[in-house]
Amino acid sequence: xxxxxxxxxxCGMFAGSAGFSYLALNRLSWSGPEKKxxxxxxxxxxxxxxxxxLRHVFTLASGSRSVTPAMLTEIRFEDTVxxxxxxxxxxxxxxxxxxxxxxxxxxxxHFDSPFFVEEIVAYIDSLAxxxxxxxxxxxxxxxxxxxxxxxQPWYRIWGLDPRKTPNTSFTxxxxxxxxxxxxxxxxxPFRILKVxxxxxxxxxxIETVRSQTDKPLCVDVNQGWTxxxxxxxxxxxxxxxGVVFVEQPMPKESVDDIAWLTANSPLPVIADEAIxxxxxxxxxxxxxxxxxxxxMKCGGMHAAYTMISMARAMNMKVMIGCMTETSCAVSAAAxxxxxxxxxxxxxxxxxxxxxxxxxxxxxxxxxLNELPGIGITKK
Ligand code: MG
Numbered sequence: 001x002x003x004x005x006x007x008x009x010x011c012g013m014f015a016g017s018a019g020f021s022y023l024a025l026n027r028l029s030w031s032g033p034e035k036k037x038x039x040x041x042x043x044x045x046x047x048x049x050x051x052x053x054l055r056h057v058f059t060l061a062s063g064s065r066s067v068t069p070a071m072l073t074e075i076r077f078e079d080t081v082x083x084x085x086x087x088x089x090x091x092x093x094x095x096x097x098x099x100x101x102x103x104x105x106x107x108x109x110h111f112d113s114p115f116f117v118e119e120i121v122a123y124i125d126s127l128a129x130x131x132x133x134x135x136x137x138x139x140x141x142x143x144x145x146x147x148x149x150x151x152q153p154w155y156r157i158w159g160l161d162p163r164k165t166p167n168t169s170f171t172x173x174x175x176x177x178x179x180x181x182x183x184x185x186x187x188x189p190f191r192i193l194k195v196x197x198x199x200x201x202x203x204x205x206i207e208t209v210r211s212q213t214d215k216p217l218c219v220d221v222n223q224g225w226t227x228x229x230x231x232x233x234x235x236x237x238x239x240x241x242g243v244v245f246v247e248q249p250m251p252k253e254s255v256d257d258i259a260w261l262t263a264n265s266p267l268p269v270i271a272d273e274a275i276x277x278x279x280x281x282x283x284x285x286x287x288x289x290x291x292x293x294x295x296m297k298c299g300g301m302h303a304a305y306t307m308i309s310m311a312r313a314m315n316m317k318v319m320i321g322c323m324t325e326t327s328c329a330v331s332a333a334a335x336x337x338x339x340x341x342x343x344x345x346x347x348x349x350x351x352x353x354x355x356x357x358x359x360x361x362x363x364x365x366x367x368l369n370e371l372p373g374i375g376i377t378k379k
Pocket of ligand 1: 247
């Protein structure tokens with residue numbers, strides 16, 4: 001086993017240094033016991049629902065909630081287990097029922113080797129349209145498994161420099177002035193704060209935050225503004241308040257208005273709700289300065305890597321974000337963070353029943369660890 005792992009580890013280093021292609025992993029096709037016709041596949045998927053408990057009631061322009069349903073997945077291959085997760089905030093349209101229905105369709109016995117990542121991800125994607133969080137839960141578990149078999153963390157398999165991780169923002173939800181102040185105090189270790197806007201008290205929210213800190217801010221409007229001229233006026237004011245970018249200022253359908261806003265905006269305008277998967281690039285082309293990539297939106301690490309490459313080819317900014325999630329999905333996303341301009345990977349910090357230990361935040365910066373796969377251990 002040790003020799004095999006060493007071989008796989010060396011291949012991982014090579015893949016990283018030569019520029020990454022998922023197809024290169026096919027060369028590592030499993031050399032273990034041969035699969036006999038009729039014999040059970042060495043790879044198996046299991047899953048169970050889990051409820052994420054939020055530390056604070058979470059308010060967005062679209063509503064409030066105190067729990068988020070999730071699904072925990074495992075892919076087992078011989079004596080190695082990869083962990084994954086689907087998080088299902090209600091606005092994404094997925095639920096425990098829909099994710100369970102999707103995962104029941106997954107049959108990994110088609111594949112002898114977990115290293116056929118490209119093929120396995122394409123197979124998962126072909127099972128149904130949508131279901132991106134469900135797809136992400138399989139994709140993350142597969143990446144964790146493959147990284148563990150290679151004895152390498154994914155940032156290294158991709159050839160990324162762990163010193164280039166960005167600072168992560170910490171999210172301040174819409175709330176009363178007292179709670180906002182408390183959250184800003186709680187966010188002391190962070191160097192950038194993300195303030196949720198999109199309601200009538202936007203200026204008051206910013207002024208409340210500013211009464212506590214002079215750190216750089218970014219804002220997420222969650223499609224809350226409807227008038228482009230008012231939006232532009234607000235962005236100019238926000239720039240004076242030390243805001244560095246604006247996320248999804250207007251409804252995703254208002255592409256022409258957003259394109260006008262971006263062309264005139266003194267701050268970068270980032271698409272979140274407007275771009276879910278790589279297929280959405282055609283809808284937003286020219287309308288935004290950058291994109292917010294999230295594993296739960298796009299279907300996992302493979303899709304996120306592709307989207308980031310596409311965004312860079314189009315000279316767009318990249319932000320890597322998350323939902324409320326355990327350290328499992330957050331650490332998976334963090335593996336990609338050296339590729340991003342900004343990160344918003346605080347989803348695990350917003351819950352009080354995390355099942356995993358993973359990436360850490362030190363002085364506001366994402367610290368990737370040396371653990372293989374997605375860098376987590378079960379608590
Ligand atoms: Mg957002």
